[in-house]
Amino acid sequence: MAKVIIALGNDISTDDIYPGRYMATVLPTETPQFAFADRTDFNTRLKAREFPAGSIIVGGENFGCGSSREQACSTLKGYDVVVVAKSISRIFLQNSINLGLKVVLCPALEASEGDALDITDDTVINRTTGKTFAQVQMPAARKGIMDAGGLIPYTRARLKARG
Numbered sequence: 001m002a003k004v005i006i007a008l009g010n011d012i013s014t015d016d017i018y019p020g021r022y023m024a025t026v027l028p029t030e031t032p033q034f035a036f037a038d039r040t041d042f043n044t045r046l047k048a049r050e051f052p053a054g055s056i057i058v059g060g061e062n063f064g065c066g067s068s069r070e071q072a073c074s075t076l077k078g079y080d081v082v083v084v085a086k087s088i089s090r091i092f093l094q095n096s097i098n099l100g101l102k103v104v105l106c107p108a109l110e111a112s113e114g115d116a117l118d119i120t121d122d123t124v125i126n127r128t129t130g131k132t133f134a135q136v137q138m139p140a141a142r143k144g145i146m147d148a149g150g151l152i153p154y155t156r157a158r159l160k161a162r163g
Contacts, residue, residue, distance in 0.1 A: 001127060002082065004115045005051045006042055007058040013066035014092065018075045020067070028099075031071045032078025046079055058111045059085030064092025070099060077101040084109060084117065084124060097142050100150030105136035 022034040036043050045051065057076070063085035064072060073095040076083065083096070084104040096103045106124045111117060115128040124133045138146070148154035 001116050001118050002052075002054045002056050004058050004111050004113050004117060005045075005055045005081070006036075006039075007111060007113045007115075008060065008063070010060035010086075011062045011065055012059050014064055014069050014072035015066055017064065017072040018069060020069075023069070023071070026071055028074040028078060031075040035075040035079065049079075051079065051081070053080035054082060055079075056082050056084055056111075056117055058109065058113075059083060059088070061085075061087045063088045064096075065089040067091075068095070070095040073099045073101045082119065084111070084119070097138075097146045098151040100146055100148065100153065102146060105138075106133050107136065108133045 016038065017036060018031065018034055019037050022031070022037065025031060025034065033047055035046050063083060066089075068091045072092065077099055082102045082104065084106055086107050086109055088096070088103055088105060093103060104119055104124060109124060110129065110131060110133070111126050115126055118125040118127060122135050122137065124135060125131075126133070145151050145154045148157055
């Protein structure tokens with residue numbers, strides 16, 4: 001069970017997640033400091049590591065819309081958070097899979113900051129409200145890449161397994 005550390009609305013853009021003015025910083029080890037930089041209170045709490053690994057960011061429709069910058073995913077992966085959203089933009093979703101950022105599609109989700117959520121293979125259970133919501137299942141290949149930590153670790157493991 002993990003807690004929702006922030007509940008966001010619809011159309012959260014990559015510029016909100018990782019503002020374009022920081023594009024000179026692209027290393028995954030450096031990008032996390034700029035996560036939600038314009039939401040200064042939340043950014044300060046992230047940088048202070050107030051939230052345990054596996055904490056949840058809730059989004060509405062079209063989470064990660066905007067540009068194709070993969071830094072919006074790497075900045076969140078740097079905090080080992082899980083994004084649970086009603087829908088996720090196509091490019092953000094693919095970047096998340098490739099980088100190993102855990103994302104969950106849950107179209108009917110109802111959750112607020114502070115709620116405790118359980119994520120199973122096919123549902124999201126809001127322990128605070130007692131409601132259960134169905135997930136949209138990802139194809140096995142995409143899930144395998146995400147679970148391996150991203151495309152590079154996935155590929156390395158596959159090559160190693162071949163001997």
